[in-house]
Amino acid sequence: MQKANVEPSSKRPATAREQGIMCGFPPPPDKQPTLENWDLPPFNRWSFQNIRGLFPTTDVIRGAGAARHFERDLQDLNGLTFKGADGSVKTVADWLTESYTDGFLVAHRGRVVLEHYLNDMAPETPHLSQSVAKSLVGVLIGVLHDEGLLPLDVPLMEFVPELVDCGYSRATLSQVLDMQSGVRFVEDYGVPYSDMTRIDIASGWRPPQGDRPVSSIRDVILTLPQEREHGLSFSYRSIETDVLAWVAERRTGVPLARLLSDRIWSRIGAEHNGFFTVDRAGTALADGGFNATLRDYARFGQMMLDGGRAGGRQVVPASWVAACRDGETHKFGEPYSNVAPQGAYSRQWWVHDVRRGNYMARGVFGQLIHVDPEAEVLIVKLSSWPDYLIENFTRDALAAATAIRQALSER
Amino acid sequence: MQKANVEPSSKRPATAREQGIMCGFPPPPDKQPTLENWDLPPFNRWSFQNIRGLFPTTDVIRGAGAARHFERDLQDLNGLTFKGADGSVKTVADWLTESYTDGFLVAHRGRVVLEHYLNDMAPETPHLSQSVAKSLVGVLIGVLHDEGLLPLDVPLMEFVPELVDCGYSRATLSQVLDMQSGVRFVEDYGVPYSDMTRIDIASGWRPPQGDRPVSSIRDVILTLPQEREHGLSFSYRSIETDVLAWVAERRTGVPLARLLSDRIWSRIGAEHNGFFTVDRAGTALADGGFNATLRDYARFGQMMLDGGRAGGRQVVPASWVAACRDGETHKFGEPYSNVAPQGAYSRQWWVHDVRRGNYMARGVFGQLIHVDPEAEVLIVKLSSWPDYLIENFTRDALAAATAIRQALSER
Numbered sequence: 001m002q003k004a005n006v007e008p009s010s011k012r013p014a015t016a017r018e019q020g021i022m023c024g025f026p027p028p029p030d031k032q033p034t035l036e037n038w039d040l041p042p043f044n045r046w047s048f049q050n051i052r053g054l055f056p057t058t059d060v061i062r063g064a065g066a067a068r069h070f071e072r073d074l075q076d077l078n079g080l081t082f083k084g085a086d087g088s089v090k091t092v093a094d095w096l097t098e099s100y101t102d103g104f105l106v107a108h109r110g111r112v113v114l115e116h117y118l119n120d121m122a123p124e125t126p127h128l129s130q131s132v133a134k135s136l137v138g139v140l141i142g143v144l145h146d147e148g149l150l151p152l153d154v155p156l157m158e159f160v161p162e163l164v165d166c167g168y169s170r171a172t173l174s175q176v177l178d179m180q181s182g183v184r185f186v187e188d189y190g191v192p193y194s195d196m197t198r199i200d201i202a203s204g205w206r207p208p209q210g211d212r213p214v215s216s217i218r219d220v221i222l223t224l225p226q227e228r229e230h231g232l233s234f235s236y237r238s239i240e241t242d243v244l245a246w247v248a249e250r251r252t253g254v255p256l257a258r259l260l261s262d263r264i265w266s267r268i269g270a271e272h273n274g275f276f277t278v279d280r281a282g283t284a285l286a287d288g289g290f291n292a293t294l295r296d297y298a299r300f301g302q303m304m305l306d307g308g309r310a311g312g313r314q315v316v317p318a319s320w321v322a323a324c325r326d327g328e329t330h331k332f333g334e335p336y337s338n339v340a341p342q343g344a345y346s347r348q349w350w351v352h353d354v355r356r357g358n359y360m361a362r363g364v365f366g367q368l369i370h371v372d373p374e375a376e377v378l379i380v381k382l383s384s385w386p387d388y389l390i391e392n393f394t395r396d397a398l399a400a401a402t403a404i405r406q407a408l409s410e411r
Numbered sequence: 412m413q414k415a416n417v418e419p420s421s422k423r424p425a426t427a428r429e430q431g432i433m434c435g436f437p438p439p440p441d442k443q444p445t446l447e448n449w450d451l452p453p454f455n456r457w458s459f460q461n462i463r464g465l466f467p468t469t470d471v472i473r474g475a476g477a478a479r480h481f482e483r484d485l486q487d488l489n490g491l492t493f494k495g496a497d498g499s500v501k502t503v504a505d506w507l508t509e510s511y512t513d514g515f516l517v518a519h520r521g522r523v524v525l526e527h528y529l530n531d532m533a534p535e536t537p538h539l540s541q542s543v544a545k546s547l548v549g550v551l552i553g554v555l556h557d558e559g560l561l562p563l564d565v566p567l568m569e570f571v572p573e574l575v576d577c578g579y580s581r582a583t584l585s586q587v588l589d590m591q592s593g594v595r596f597v598e599d600y601g602v603p604y605s606d607m608t609r610i611d612i613a614s615g616w617r618p619p620q621g622d623r624p625v626s627s628i629r630d631v632i633l634t635l636p637q638e639r640e641h642g643l644s645f646s647y648r649s650i651e652t653d654v655l656a657w658v659a660e661r662r663t664g665v666p667l668a669r670l671l672s673d674r675i676w677s678r679i680g681a682e683h684n685g686f687f688t689v690d691r692a693g694t695a696l697a698d699g700g701f702n703a704t705l706r707d708y709a710r711f712g713q714m715m716l717d718g719g720r721a722g723g724r725q726v727v728p729a730s731w732v733a734a735c736r737d738g739e740t741h742k743f744g745e746p747y748s749n750v751a752p753q754g755a756y757s758r759q760w761w762v763h764d765v766r767r768g769n770y771m772a773r774g775v776f777g778q779l780i781h782v783d784p785e786a787e788v789l790i791v792k793l794s795s796w797p798d799y800l801i802e803n804f805t806r807d808a809l810a811a812a813t814a815i816r817q818a819l820s821e822r
Contacts, residue, residue, distance in 0.1 A: 025660040026629050026692040034691075053467050053689055061535075124472075218437050249436040278464055280445075281437040 016046035035207040041386035048128040060274035061261040068269025073111040082403035085395035103294035107378040126291040127382040130363025133290035134241040138348025142320035143263045159247040167226035184227040185237040189388040216281040234332045238287040245286035301369040325359040327351035364388040375405045427457035446618040452797035459539040471685035472672040479680020484522040493814035496806035514705035514793040537702040538793040541774025544701035545652040549759025553731035554674045570658040578637035595638040596648040600799040627692040649698040656697030712780040736770040738762030775799040786816045
């Protein structure tokens, strides 16, 4: 194991508190996030840990069972080094600091070997995980499918008849799970009038534009046209997860938050309730509005690493878990292959390397659950990056994961 | 004990679910509450149990301790009768049904003798309690005063300097606790441009009016003028509680929700977190934005009934609790004396009869914590009345409380 003797990084981003964000009674107006800027720097340093203070929400209840106890076997990985995307040698400690980390957890063989909080995050703090929500919803679909409720290969309009006039009418759950429908949805973050911005407005994450009436998430879905054949290839579009949630709710008659509570959150030994943001119609933002504590994300990830088992029961069918990392038939091309040449997208999970089968739940601004069954290593990182996507940060996170996995394997 | 053999009331109000409110994926547009109507019938049947789905909120954390176990000694009080305000003889069961009850709990000598849920409320459901929040905040002030943090008789501008130019500059905590400041605030519910409506808009409970910029709760406070001498007489004005909260936050540097968690909620054995709605500046709506479960309201009330003690410790000073029911020097006149000729308002509590010393936390739309130390009876009622104030409903609740107290005393 390689170690370095380096000074602490000087590139420590300021915490929300150091910047005075939402400090004071009342905070100065320019230190209060608005609907225009809450998820952008510097406000996201505060917002991602305080989503309930900004939006209406709905609980994903943990239930009455005991929290899963994570054994601890803490190890000093701070001095471990890896080669960063900029060519420099970084320590894990510096990387965590520089990459706007709020919470970071590593588990090896089911034991926590590293748990670290920055930016005033604490073990009880719920943190927005953006598109990590997609992987949760995907797994829920797997459980409902296993219960016989959701056949994967029938046209979606059979579940939700009003889809008949939009691009999703003849797409299947299987295609949408893999984000292979032929529906047009432009995933441009922060761009006025993009499809993504329409969803942000509908979900209450952005202010209305001019006089345009605010529609709901589902109204937006109904406007999306088909632009190519379904099932041809992967194209990352957040809205596909909202379609999954709609199908699950309509089929069961139960809201997404309660489905997730019943089927997943209450069965993995979560310690705290999670929660989703909701739109005016009560629709949970399935594609990215979920919040939970660092350890509860880890409990979810560990269940996946353990083949779908937690607390002595099969929470998610083992075959479904296997499909989430079986990327051979789901390998993607550019631009996705730039960062992961052997990557794939399967069942709402990012497979980093189809040969190895390590896979990830990921969200913009630096959210990550990295599951490596072969090495029995789980890594969770919650962040408040200063931009939606930062390619070097993504590369560094992957390099750090590899270095950590290798170091742990040697022990 | 008088009993009647009567048919169930035919005047059962429809539940939220029966009216289809927020049912369906998505619910029909006319079944979705809006900012204009969420607290009015029929929508409040749903909203008061689902505040988190409508507004940004902040937790009042219960802490890590065990929940206070309420022993149970259930008794059948359903057939108990009393004379209603309309002259008819009512059973407790019919009264509960007709008066839009969501949750109802009676404790006698510290044991639950009746606990009843309607309108799909459940033991885990948080319920908005409107101005019951005032009594919680008042008690918090008592604790902070006891800690030496808040002298009661200094001008408020010494705590919050920006109050200097508004009506509150020279009022004292003592005066504001008893709602005896001389500040003008028109407590008209649902009336456009009233002071109350300005607070509703600032706190996010109502949509903005026209082009008027939305200010925060505290901006509104700063606009209120003095209209008479401080300390002359009681006049119920919600805003006074928001002033208390501002002083407490500024003096301690800690947000209201955390103060209440630290000093009260974590010490009474609450089973669930409570929460407040917050405005854009993160200000908790101290005068009426609190939510908790029926049993947790009961735990709070029982602590008061027990002279400020809970879990073997003095949570609130006994002298402060005594002051909350000592109305002799706080007796009020009309219109308040219409319903309570011997009534008073002291330290953010309604004393029903100063000779008896039974006192209440109350909120519009039928929220009530009735504490009767002499009879060792605690009554909590959470409701979704079809109007802010319904005098006959108030009279019935008081008559029912008397009948229940007398019946229990005979046992």
